[in-house]
Amino acid sequence: xxxxxxxxxxxxxxxxxxxxxxxxxxxxxxxxxxxxxxxxxxxxxxxxxxxxxxxxxxxxxxxxxxxxxxxxxxxxxxxxxxxxxxxxxxxxxxxxx
Amino acid sequence: xxxxxxxxxxxxxxxxxxxxxxxxxxxxxxxxxxxxxxxxxxxxxxxxxxxxxxxxxxxxxxxxxxxxxxxxxxxxxxxxxxxxxxxxxxxxxxxxxxxxxxxxxxxxxxxxxxxxxxxxxxxxxxxxxxxxxxxxxxxxxxxxxxxxxxxxxxxxxxxxxxxxxxxxxxxxxxxxxxxxxxxxxxxxxxxxxxxxxxxxxxxxxxxxxxxxxxxxxxxxxxxxxxxxxxxxxxxxxxxxxxxxxxxxxxxxxxxxxxxxxxxxxxxxxxxxxxxxxxxxxxxxxxxxxxxxxxxxxxxxxxxxxxxxxxxxxxxxxxxxxxxxxxxxxxx
Numbered sequence: 001x002x003x004x005x006x007x008x009x010x011x012x013x014x015x016x017x018x019x020x021x022x023x024x025x026x027x028x029x030x031x032x033x034x035x036x037x038x039x040x041x042x043x044x045x046x047x048x049x050x051x052x053x054x055x056x057x058x059x060x061x062x063x064x065x066x067x068x069x070x071x072x073x074x075x076x077x078x079x080x081x082x083x084x085x086x087x088x089x090x091x092x093x094x095x096x097x
Numbered sequence: 098x099x100x101x102x103x104x105x106x107x108x109x110x111x112x113x114x115x116x117x118x119x120x121x122x123x124x125x126x127x128x129x130x131x132x133x134x135x136x137x138x139x140x141x142x143x144x145x146x147x148x149x150x151x152x153x154x155x156x157x158x159x160x161x162x163x164x165x166x167x168x169x170x171x172x173x174x175x176x177x178x179x180x181x182x183x184x185x186x187x188x189x190x191x192x193x194x195x196x197x198x199x200x201x202x203x204x205x206x207x208x209x210x211x212x213x214x215x216x217x218x219x220x221x222x223x224x225x226x227x228x229x230x231x232x233x234x235x236x237x238x239x240x241x242x243x244x245x246x247x248x249x250x251x252x253x254x255x256x257x258x259x260x261x262x263x264x265x266x267x268x269x270x271x272x273x274x275x276x277x278x279x280x281x282x283x284x285x286x287x288x289x290x291x292x293x294x295x296x297x298x299x300x301x302x303x304x305x306x307x308x309x310x311x312x313x314x315x316x317x318x319x320x321x322x323x324x325x326x327x328x329x330x331x332x333x334x335x336x337x338x339x340x341x342x343x344x345x346x347x348x349x350x351x352x353x354x355x356x357x358x359x360x361x362x363x364x365x366x367x368x369x370x371x372x373x374x375x376x377x378x379x380x381x382x383x384x385x386x387x388x389x390x391x392x393x394x395x396x397x398x399x400x401x402x403x404x405x406x407x408x409x410x411x412x413x414x415x416x417x418x419x420x421x422x423x424x425x426x427x428x
Contacts (some may be wrong), residue, residue, distance in 0.1 A: 006414060007208050010201070027264070028198045030207060032417035044191050047184075048271075067137050 010059040011037040013044075015051035023055050031056075125290050129331050133259040136202040144328055147321070148258055151330065157214045157221035158194035161395050163189045165229040166238060174232060181278050182235065188271050195264040202260045215400050222379065226389030233286050233300035235295075239279015241301075241308040241346070247272050248342045249312065252332035259331075266281050280349065287353040294354070301350065302358045310381045311375070312339040343371050 008030040014023035028047050031037035037056040056078070065073060081087050090097055120139050127134065134140055163186045170186065173179035197207055213219035224242055229235065250269050256262040286297035313319060313335040325331035333341075350357050361374030383389065 005212065007206060008410070008414060027267075028201075029194070032413045033420065036413070036417070044194055045186070064137070067135070067139075093359060 008032050010042075011039070012057040012059050012062065013041040014057075015041075015045055016053040016055075017050060023053065026050075028059060029056070034058075038040055068083040111426035113160075119229055128257045130329075131257075132327075133152050133208055134257050135259045135263065143324075145203050145277050147325065147328070147330065148261065149200055150198040150206050152196055152203075152261055153205070153210050154211065154222070156193045156200060157219055157419050158212065158225065159189050159193035159196060159395075160214070161225045161399065162242075163193075164395055165227070165391075166235055168229050169232060172232070173235075176276060176283070185239070185275050185278065188275065190422075192271070199258075199260040199264045200345045211403065215396070215403055217387070217396060221383070222311060223384040223389060224311050226305055226384050226392045228391050231296055231300060233283070233296040234304070235354075236279050236282030236286060236297065237304040239275050239277075241274055241279075241304050241348070242311070243275040243279060244346060245311040245342055248338050252338075253330075255329075255332060257329035259391060278311050281428045283353055287327055287355055287393075296354065298355050303354050305358050306377065306380075307384075308356075309339060309343070309376060310378075312336070312342065314378065314381075315376075335362070340370055343373055383400045 010028055010030075011031055011034070012028050013026050016023045016027050027038055029040050031040050034056055038054050040055055042052050049063070062096060077083075121141055124134070124138075124140060124144075134144075165184050166182060166189075170179060170182050173182050197210055201207055202211060208219055212248075214221070221417070228236070244343065247269060249271065250265055253265040254262055283297050283300075286293040288294075290353075316322060316334045316336045320336055322331060322334055325335075347362065348358055359374045363372055365372050384392070387393075
């Protein structure tokens with residue numbers, strides 16, 4: 001096969017289910033440009049009124065943390081339980097606290 | 098799905114000192130604890146290959162699965178049935194897209210996946226190599242084929258690989274309408290004229306055994322089951338799922354007043370299960386090998402669609418590139 005075919009680039013798709021909610025990642029789609037990605041995302045991800053708004057972003061434009069760094073990044077928060085309200089003991093008779 | 102274009106960060110320094118054994122142990126204990134594996138996590142190569150094989154087969158099945166039913170879109174008996182069938186076939190295409198995306202997170206490109214299908218090197222569910230000569234076949238496919246697919250797919254919603262599990266949740270939600278519309282078609286025919294009733298029975302006769310075979314070979318001969326269970330890609334064995342399907346489907350056939358084409362089928366009080374007759378695995382093997390009634394036709398149709406669409410794909414890309422170039426010039 002001689003054809004040096006170029007793939008349509010990949011976009012990540014985010015959908016707002018209804019106003020008041022945040023956009024949420026739902027999957028991805030191939031498209032030639034962002035406008036077409038929105039059109040295709042509409043056909044693929046909102047066939048049953050799953051959304052009122054669509055965001056798309058080129059997958060290659062996303063910067064993500066490395067799973068290998070997960071410990072270094074997220075473990076330090078583990079022993080800081082004083083950041084949670086349940087850390088503090090307050091007598092039962094104190095109300096509305 | 099899930100940003101497979103992001104390999105630029107840190108892939109080279111992948112866990113410098115940790116050796117393969119520790120990585121594999123850590124991976125398995127994650128799986129054992131029902132944690133999900135995500136695209137950029139370390140995984141054994143065999144796990145990756147198994148998933149690519151299974152997810153792509155699944156995707157190809159959805160895509161080829163559009164063909165037997167697409168056969169009836171122009172001849173659906175009413176506008177309602179036509180609208181429903183178009184929606185269903187569109188869903189199948191969508192399911193293929195979700196699954197290709199999930200497979201792509203494992204490092205294989207969409208083009209490679211499609212090439213494997215069109216070259217005939219990748220498998221798809223053998224059920225789609227059977228023809229749909231009557232309208233009742235559309236009913237039988239929805240009821241039985243989608244019914245069996247749901248039975249197979251629900252446990253995959255808890256699969257250890259995140260993107261596959263998430264795609265499956267979406268698919269299962271949509272699949273339920275497919276089965277119900279199929280049953281409704283069967284019900285209408287079974288309660289119709291004697292000729293329509295015969296048509297429904299004939300469709301059940303032809304689709305019953307292929308549907309039963311959709312669950313794959315018997316556990317004793319299934320080569321991938323044990324490993325897939327350990328990796329939690331699979332949660333139930335082929336025979337367990339097949340039994341579940343038969344147990345819920347036989348009463349539905351009785352409700353329709355149709356006869357399941359298995360002379361040995363009987364209810365077993367002791368086990369509270371139906372016992373079914375022997376399955377003709379020779380037929381299954383033949384269809385899988387490419388000698389089913391429609392194997393050649395299905396692939397040819399797919400190839401033609403792919404070739405005929407080539408100029409559209411290329412033109413769209415060329416147009417987008419031209420637009421981009423113009424915008425940079427204007428800036």
